[in-house]
C-alpha cells in the first residue's frame with residue numbers, strides 16, 4: 001500500500017511503506033563539543049537557528065543556541081557544575097540516570113530562577129555509560145526540551161577502558177540524540193507530543209561519516225513522546241553493548257531495537273566488510289511496533305504527521321576510509337552484571353498505571369491513581385533498602401517509566417526474564433498495556449528528609465500532566481518519617497495566602513517546609 005501525504009513546504013517527503021523515499025541527507029551530523037570536569041559551567045540561553053532556509057527559529061540552548069555540550073565525566077571524580085539560567089523563565093537541570101544527592105538531582109524542587117546560577121556538586125558514581133541532562137520543571141519540561149535544552153553525559157571508568165571498544169569521540173564513537181520536532185508555518189518549534197520530522201543532534205537530514213571499522217553509536221531517545229524501533233535500511237545487524245546504566249554482560253546482536261523516551265543504547269556497527277562509499281540509513285521501523293506505542297498509529301496523542309505508523313529514515317551512514325588504529329572486532333564479553341536478589345528485598349511495592357488517554361479527548365493517565373502535587377511526598381524509602389517494584393499497566397498505552405536516584409535491573413516482564421538487551425542496569429523501562437514489569441534496586445548513599453526524588457512517565461506530555469510522583473529516601477537514624485508525618489499532621493486553610501494553622505498529633509518536627517504550587 002502506498003501512503004502519500006502532503007506536508008509542510010520545507011519537509012517534502014514521499015513515504016512508501018517498507019521503503020524510504022529518496023530524501024537527500026546532505027547535512028553533516030552536528031557533533032556537540034565536549035566539556036569535562038572538575039568544574040563545568042553551563043548557561044541556559046535563548047538563541048536562534050536556521051533549520052529551514054529563509055526561516056529563523058527561536059531556540060533554547062546550553063552554552064550555545066541549541067542543545068548542549070556533551071559532558072564527559074570520569075567515575076569516582078568529583079565534579080562541580082554551575083548552571084546559569086539566562087532564560088526568561090524558571091528552569092532546572094536534571095542529570096538523568098546519575099546517582100546523586102536529591103539536592104543535586106535538578107528535579108522540580110531545585111529550580112533555577114532567571115538570572116540565578118545553581119551549583120550541583122557530586123561525586124561521579126555511575127558506571128561508564130551514556131546519560132543525559134535536561135530541565136525538569138513541573139508542567140514545563142516538554143516545552144523547554146522542545147526548544148532545545150538537552151545534552152549528553154558520557155561517563156568513563158577503568159573497567160570500560162580495558163575493553164577493546166571504539167571510544168574516540170566524533171571519530172569512531174558518536175553521540176546520536178534522536179528527537180522528532182514539529183514546526184509552525186513560520187518555522188517555530190511547537191511543544192507537541194509528536195513531531196512531523198526528525199532531527200539528530202539538532203541536524204535535519206543528517207549524514208554521518210563512519211570509518212570502515214567498528215564504530216559506536218550512543219543512541220538517546222530525547223523525544224517528547226515518540227518511541228523508535230531502531231534498525232538499518234539494509235537490515236544489517238548491529239550489537240547492543242549497553243543500556244541506560246552502562247555496558248551489558250555481553251554484546252547482543254539484533255537488527256531491531258526498541259528505544260523509548262529517555263532510554264539510551266550503545267550499539268556497535270561492524271563496518272569492516274563495507275567498502276568506503278557504501279551508504280545506508282538508520283531508520284525507525286515504526287510500522288512493526290505494537291499499536292499502543294507512540295508513533296505506531298496515527299491519531300495517538302494527536303500525532304497525525306508523516307512519521308506516524310510508517311517506517312522512516314533518521315540518518316544516512318556514509319562508510320569512509322578506515323582511521324589509524326581502528327577497532328576491527330566486537331569483544332565477546334563486556335561487564336559482568338550482579339543484579340540484586342529478590343529474596344533479599346526489604347520491601348515490595350505495587351505501582352499501577354491507569355487511564356485511557358491514548359487518543360486526545362480520552363483523558364489523563366495516572367500513577368497509583370493520583371497525580372503530581374508538588375508538596376505531597378508519595379513514598380518514603382529507607383536508605384539502604386532493596387526494593388522490588390511491580391509496575392502494572394492497566395491503561396491503553398505503553399509508558400516509559402523512569403526512576404531518579406538509582407539504576408535498576410528488570411527482573412521480569414509478565415513473569416518472564418527480559419530480553420538480553422534489557423538485562424543491564426536501567427533507569428527507564430517501557431511498560432506496555434496488560435504488562436507487569438518487576439524491577440529491583442537498592443536505594444543507597446543519599447538520604448534527605450525534605451528533598452524528594454521523582455519517579456514518572458518519561459513521555460514528557462504525560463510527565464507535564466502530572467504522571468509523576470515523589471519519594472524521599474530517609475536514613476534509618478533520622479527523626480521524622482514522612483509516612484508518619486503526613487498521617488499525623490494537618491495544614492489548613494488550604495489554599496491560603498497569608499496564614500496557616502498546622503496541627504501536629506504526637507510531637508512536632510524540628511522543621512516544616514511549606515511550598516506553594518510553584519515550588
Ligand code: C2O
Nearest residue numbers: 094096262402454
Ligand atoms: Cu529524564 Cu525525571 O527525567
Ligand code: CU
Nearest residue numbers: 095096097404
Ligand atoms: Cu531522570
Ligand code: CU
Nearest residue numbers: 399457459462
Ligand atoms: Cu505515560
